[in-house]
Amino acid sequence: MKRHRKVKILATLGPGSSDEEMIGKLHDAGADLFRINMSHTSHDLMRTLIGRIRAVEKKFGRPIGILADLQGPKLRVGAFANGSETLKVGQTFTFDNKDEPGTNARVYLPHPEILEAVQAGDRLLIDDGRLQLKAEKSDGKSIVATVVSGTKISDRKGVSLPDTELGVGVLTDKDRKDLDAVLATDDVDWVALSFIQRPDDLAEVRKIARGRVGLMSKIEKPQALDRIDEIIELSDALMVARGDLGVEMPIESVPGLQKQLTRACRRAGKPVVVATQMLESMISAPVPTRAEVSDVATAVFEGADAVMLSAESAVGDYPVEAVSTMASIARRVERDPNYSGIIHAQRPQPESTGADAISLAARQIAETLNLSVIVCYTSSGSTGLRAARERPQVPIIALSPVIKTARRLSVVWGLHCVVTEDATDHEDMVDRACRIAFREEFGKAGDRIIISAGVPLGTPGSTNMLRIAYIGSDGMSGH
Known part of the structure; x- marks a missing residue:
């Protein structure tokens, strides 16, 4: 299954896309990896979905990545005596620690950490920002705030x-509990962490995970941006979660932040996923709006390494059409x-490591000699990541003897992952390398390819060799 595009597609599974047949159709239409949203998925259903994805993987013979997205802290107000209240702009309203039904003057806030942390001048946004208040005073037990805009709570x-x-x-x-269940399956490749605020937030998860899954930090809070370089360094990948980011920050700042985060990840050689509302109208319509097409483009x-579908594939009426639309936009872009010029203009300087020197040379040789494909042997995945960081114009085949590595790399820009034994x-x-390039339709007899590998063979992290080879008439190397 050769994809005629470099960017990857991450599709969320849900009630509209949970049976094996539909997962197969989504993969066939272009989904490279699947997201399981733990906010709405029981442990039993998660295990069932993993089994179905792996059955599809076996059928298609291509490694498929699985991302489990943890819910994170959901902060909510308590209940009201009348179910809801209408407030007035300028009035005061109190959030307190009294577990009693709310009125139009106060409501229970069952989060002592908020009552203790909020200071005068801080904003409180209710219901995705539809109601905004500003804290006037706080004593650790209650917050007295003024209504700034909106009226309903x-x-x-x-x-x-x-x-x-x-x-x-x-x-x-x-x-x-969800993380323990995910790790117990030993079959999930990525875990997404919601509402990251600081680098320390990754420490506990990394300690529990012990390298068994990649950690993807979801950037959706302004506090994360203050220390973004440290967060990127401690993460294995990033997700630009534009939904919550657009609630907590001025909505007009989100496109610029998306560009900044994408470029920061590219410099660091870490995958970045752009997510939320990409083809939102396709939840209920068979075609997207022009603005959505422009957004994906x-x-x-x-x-970006990958673009994500949320409700469009999880609960929408047109999940397969949403994936195929996303794939066709990517191919056209x-x-x-203008595409190669834009990608080239952002190319980061290689770091002074052997792997980066080899990746840079592989790209330059492949483009100068118009070679068919770059083939890189990668056991841990790091060589594949560095090859993708160069964003070469020619395709990249990542060969790995480790199925977990190939699955994890399915989120990475431009990598066509193949599981194969280490060379003898x-x-x-x-x-x-020649045989696989030929079989996977990245080169034909007479084409030249470039291969990067490490000597001695099978030694992780030792990429130190480049070799140009011809594909022979039988798909083997010519000479």
Whole structure:
């Protein structure tokens, strides 16, 4: 299954896309990996979905990545005596620790960490920002605030705190149970962490995970942006979660932040996923709006590793059409005459490591000699990541003896992952690369390819060799 595009597609599974046949159709239409949203998925259903994805993987013979997205701390107000209340702009309203039904003057806030952390001047956004208040005073037990805009508040609506850094970690009790269940399957490749605020938030998860899954930090809070370089360094990948980011920050700042985060990840050689509302109208319509097409195209032009579908594939009426639309937008953008110039202009300087020197040379040789494909042997995945960081114009085949590595790399820009045994010697290394490039339709007889590998063979992290080879008439190396 050769994809004629470099950007990857991450599709969320849900009630509209949970049976094996539909997962197969989504993969066939272009989904490279699947997201399981733990906010709405029981442990039994999660295990069932994993089994179905792996059955589809076996059928298609391509490694498929699985991302489990942890819910994170959901902050909500309590309930009201009348279910809801109408407030007036300018009035005062109190959030307190009294577990009693709310009125139009106060409501229970069952989160002592908020009552303790909010300071005068901090904003409180209720119901995705539809109601905004500004804290006037706080004593650790209650917050007296003034209504700034909006009028309606109702039972258990969400609370966002763009100006407040909470002292709690990102893992709730539910998240810890979910993470344990995810790790117990030994079959999930990525875990997404919601509401990351600071680098320390990753420490607990990394300690529990012990390298068994990649950690993807969801950037949706302003506090994360203050220390974004440290967060990127401690993460294995990033997700630009534009939904909550657009609630907690001025909505007009989100496109610029998306570009900044995409470029920061590219410099660091870490995958970045752009998510939320990309083809939102396709939840109920068979075609997207022009603005949505432009939005997906912008992420592709910027060189994002992957674009994500949420409700469009999870609960929408047209999940397969949403995936195939996203794939066709990506293919068209990547053929655009401006695309390679934009990608090239953002190319980061290689770091002074052997792997980066080899990746840079492989790209330059492949483009100068118009070779068919770059083939890189990668055991841990790091060589594949560095090869993708160069964003070469030619395709990249990542060969790995480790199925977990190939699955994890399914989110990475431009990598066509193939699971194969380690080469036994130099000749086998070249023959195997030529044979797979031929079989996977990345090169035909007479084409030249470039191979990067490490000597001695099978030593992780030792990429130190480049070899140009011809594909022979039988798909083996010519000479």
